[in-house]
Each structure stands twice: as C-alpha cells, then as structure tokens.
Amino acid sequence: MEIGKVPNDLLEKLVFENIKNKREEVIVHAGVGKDCSVIDFGEYSCVVSTDPITGATHNIGSLAINISCNDVAASGAEPIGVLMTILAPANTTEKDLEQIMKDAGKASEKLNVEIVGGHTEITDAVNRVVITTTVIGKQLKERVITMENIKVGDKILITKSAGIEGTSIIANELEDRLKNKLSEELIREAQALGDNISVVKEGMICASIGVNYMHDITEGGVLGAIWEASEAIGKGVKVKRELIPIKQSTNExxxxxxxxxxxxxxxxxxxxxxxxxxSELILKELRKENIQVTIIGEVTEEDIIIEEDGQGVTIDPPQSDELYKVI
Structure with missing residues (x-):
C-alpha cells in the first residue's frame, strides 16, 4: 500500500463496513469527508476528532495541537481539551521531548485549549516521533452543522491558500536543498506559513453566521478535500482552477x-x-479579521469537476499526498 492516508475506497471497504454497532446518542457517525464525530450530551453536543503527525519533524508539538483543533472547528465547535499520545524512538533525548511539549503548550495556550492527558512512550516500534492528538469540543446541540440544507448553487469557499502545511514542512525540513533554487525571502515566506496552520478562528466565525458544511483541508490537498466534500454531501461540485489561491512560495x-x-x-x-x-457575510466578516477567503465554485447536481481554460476535468479521488514524494 502507498504511504499516507488509506484511499477512500479502501476506507469504505476495510474500515467503515466493519463499524457495525451504532448508538442513538451519536449524531454524526464516521464517514468520508467528515472531520468529527458528534455525540448528544443533552443541551450540548460533544464533538471529537483524532489525528496523527507523521510527515514532519519540525515544530510537531504545535502541529499536533492545531490539526486536531482544526477538525473540531470544522464542525463549528469550540475546542476544550486535548489528549496527546507521543511515541518516540530510542534516540530521543529529554531535550527533544521538552521542546515538543513547549511547542504544544504554546499552541494550546494560543487556542485556549487544555492538554488534559495522554501517553508518552519511548519505543522501537517507530523510527521517528509520532504524535496523535484527540480533541474534545463543545457545541450547543441546536447549532450542530448538518448537510440537510445544502442546495444546488450553494457557494464553495476556501480560506487562505492551497498547500499551506505541505509548503511549510518542505521549507523547514529541506531548507538546504532549496537555498540554491529559491530566494531567501521566499524560503522564509514558506516556512512562516506554519504560523497560519489554525482554522479555529474562521470555523467559529463561519459557524456563527451559518454554514452547511466545513472541512479542514489536510492530506490530499484542496482537490482531495473537494472530492471528499462531494462524497459527504451527496451532490456534485464544480470549481475553477484560476480562482484557487496559491502562494508564490508554494508554486515555486x-x-x-x-x-x-x-x-x-x-x-x-x-x-x-x-x-x-x-457566503457574502462570510467574505465580509473573515476579511474584517484579515483572513483571506475566496469563492472558488458551487454545488451542482452531480459530478466533481475542476474547470481550467474553459475545459471541465473530473477530479479523481485523493491518493497518497504529494508531500510523501518529497519527505
């Protein structure tokens, strides 16, 4: 099998088909394109999500906190607590662990989320540090985002730009290989993209305005997220290639x-x-907060299409992320 997330067809066949037991308290069950599970806790719902960090070594404590909080924010929920599991190889030093936790602590303070527990272990089962975080969020049940109101013609937006995390990882991990090919200014721009890894703020703003669906764009990139969104909502999508924002440092x-x-x-x-x-309100409110946001397409009856130079091309399901061709 390829490195990276298991392809969605195999997820359906090998993972989701074997999840047989369902509980009535679960409002949102596991599925493709769903960042979180949502559990009924009376007046409030409990929103939970888990994610690993496997493709980076730089600043992984901060990444671990942010990526899971992003998933909870995609449900419009406020992140409350984080469980953090660290599996580290035998050559890990005390200083390494301390730095991971310092970075995680700073990220959690910035997001006002508490690291409430977890597990830390040195093991020969891994050859580099692997961190898994599980985030617990809280949301009024009446404000749980559902896809029932999605209609043909609804707008598709993305915040910031394509390839943010991947660009930052490559620029930090492979800086020496970039020095003779890219200007110092662009290398620093690329590395600094890691400072913009959180989508919690836009998630909270969009939830307060009212959205029909949100999805944190992770492995598989923008096109992977678009394909997964179409699967999740059960409708088609069409986006325009020229409208998708990409930083110069990412392109280069x-x-x-x-x-x-x-x-x-x-x-x-x-x-x-x-x-x-x-959508118009989202554009207005996010731009007030200096968060870049762009309308890139709309919901259609069927098919998953990206239009480029007037030609429509079907978007294929996500496979192994491009990052793994490099790192």
Missing part, C-alpha cells in the same frame, strides 16, 4: 519538486459550503 517549491500544489496537504485552509447570502 512545488515546481522544484515536481508536485501538484492542489494535492499537497493544506492544514490551515478551510473548505466551506454556504448559501449565497451567508
């Missing part, structure tokens, strides 16, 4: 390594589906 790094920026992991960018009216 992807050109150097011959990878597709639209298939590059992009934590830090949120995919949003909202009505015409609410």
């Amino acid at each position: 790094i992807c050109s150097i390594f011959n990878i597709n920026p639209l298939r590059l992991i992009s934590s830090g960018s949120m995919l949003i589906i909202a009505s015409d009216k609410n």
